Amino acid sequence: MKKITRRAFSVLLLALAIIFGMTVFVLRYTDEGSDWALYFASANAGAGGELRDRKGVVLASFDATRYAFSDDAETRVACYHVTGDYWNRSGTGALGAYWDRMQEYSLIEGTVKKEPKSLTLTIDASICRAAWNAIGYNRRGAAMLMNYRTGEVLAMVSLPSVDPINGEAPVADTAFINRCLSASFPPGSIFKLVTAAAAIEDVPDIFNRTFVCEGDYTIGTVDIHCTGVHGEQSIEEALANSCNSAFAQIAVAAGYNSLYDHVKAYGFLDPHELDGIPSVAGAYRTQYAGDPELAWSGIGQSTDLVCPYTMLRYVAAIANDGMLATPRLILTDEPVEQTRLIEASTAAKLKQMMIYNFQTRYMPEIYFPGLYYAGAKTGTAELGDGASHAWFTGFLDDPAHPYAFVVVIERAGSGLAAAAPVANRMLHAAIAAEG
Ligand SMILES: [Zn+2]
Known part of the structure; x- marks a missing residue:
């Protein structure tokens, strides 16, 4: 009896072990099955596919024996941070993010497809090339352009970049980082767009007040x-x-709580996603640290950090009556999704102020020939060692060309001199691409 009991117990243990093992297997299979079936290094069962831009330009193509990219070197490099590569080295590329979708992976049947499957992105490679050329080989930076009515991202460029056909060859330092999504920078004066929104909503007489500048402004013992x-x-x-x-x-008139609440509400502290591809959070002081720090933070210095994609979402919403059309990277016929990011009256006022900036300060006849209906803000973010990041962000106020953009170039000096020309060339390429 004792022996039988012991045996029954052993069988029970064995059964439990099998059940446990099966459970682990099923969970892992559900979780990682697509990776097992499709992992880049393994054969992909005869399945092929293509990744295309919105005009049908092939950015990458693959089948059972071949992993290829565009034949055009400039397209490969300019679009690298959109496309990524088959080894997912950038971490944010479409090949990595949408690999399963391109394989028509099925959990039940494994990889079943026979026909090559293409995935069409909202990107236009010609606009990416224009932005990449405008930033230039030896500079570091990011440029994005999106249609603020549809949310379609038309250009996403980051430098230094990578030519993916070079495989394992060494690349420039940090070249795998997509600076549009995976980096945040001191914003400098583009952050005044957020401070202005806080003041518009929380300083009741803001449009009747005046502010005096004598070159420096002293708060306590701090000179700004x-x-x-x-x-x-x-x-x-x-x-x-x-x-x-x-x-x-x-x-200081708006106050710390107002600034913090607006920074938070507009998404500057949170990571976001672009059709499933994650972006990084920004930073802003989470506690009041006195009026001098509040003043510095309101002009985009202090501990402020902004991800270019988050700034793009914000200016896109300013241009679109405060509504954010959910940004997209995959071309689809599905209806545009919109959510309110900014109060309509605040967005209208900011839009008007940015148009005034553009028309009265940014010399459109010199910097933006042919582009008259635009609003923008420059930023020259001081890094404390004499260098500055150059920013330029804004939109075309033109129903035929509803584009919002952001450009940041590291250690490039003035926003107007260094970043605005990149925006200009990117916008002209976007208009030309509509052809
Ligand atoms: Zn001044």
Whole structure:
């Protein structure tokens, strides 16, 4: 009896072990089955596919024996951070993110497809090439352009880049990082667009107030330096002048809680996604640290960090009456999804102020020949060692060309001199691409 009991117990243990093993297998299969069946290094069962841009330009193609990219070197490099590669080295490329979808992977039957399957992206390779060329070989930076009515991302470029056909060859330092999605930078004066929104909503008489700039503005014992001596200004003039003295005062007038709440509500502290591909969070002080720090934070310095994609979402919503059309990377006929990011009246005011900036300060006849209906903001984010990141972000206020854009170039100096020409060439390429 004792022996039988012991045997029964052993059988029970064995059964439990089998059940446990099966459970682990099923869970792992469900979780990782697609990786097992499709992992890049393994044969892909005769399945082939193509990754295309919105015009049908092939960015990457593969079958059982061959992993290929565009034949055009400039397209490969300019589109690398969109396409990624078969080894998923960038971590945010479409080949890695959408590999299962391109294989028509089935959990029950494994990989069953016979016909090559293509996936069409919202990207236009010609706009990516224009942006990549405009930034230039030896600079580091990011440029994005999206249609703010549909959410379609038309260009996403990051430098330094990689030519994926070179396989294991060494690449430039940090070249695998997609600076559009996977990096955040000190924003400098583009952050005044957020401070302005806080003031519009939480300083009741903001449009009747004036702010004096005598070159420097002193809070306590801290001097905030301005690039000019702007005198007495309204908030509109202060934004157009990008006046640090005025925006230091505007940030303090709005108060820490208002600034923090707006930074948070507009998504600057959160990671986001672009059709399933993740972006990184930004940063802003999570506690009040005195008025001087509040003033610095309101002009985009202090501990502020902004991901270019998050800034693009914000200016796209400003251009689109405060509504954010959910950004897309995969071309689809599905209806545009929209959510409110900014109050309509606030967005309308910011839009008007950005158009005023563009028309009165950014010399459109020189920097943007042929582009008259635009709104924008420059940023020159000081890094504390004499260098600055150059930013330029904005939109075309034109129903035929509803484009929002962001450009950041690392250690390139002034936003208007260094980043605006990249935006100009990217916008002209976008208009030309509609042909
Ligand atoms: Zn000033």
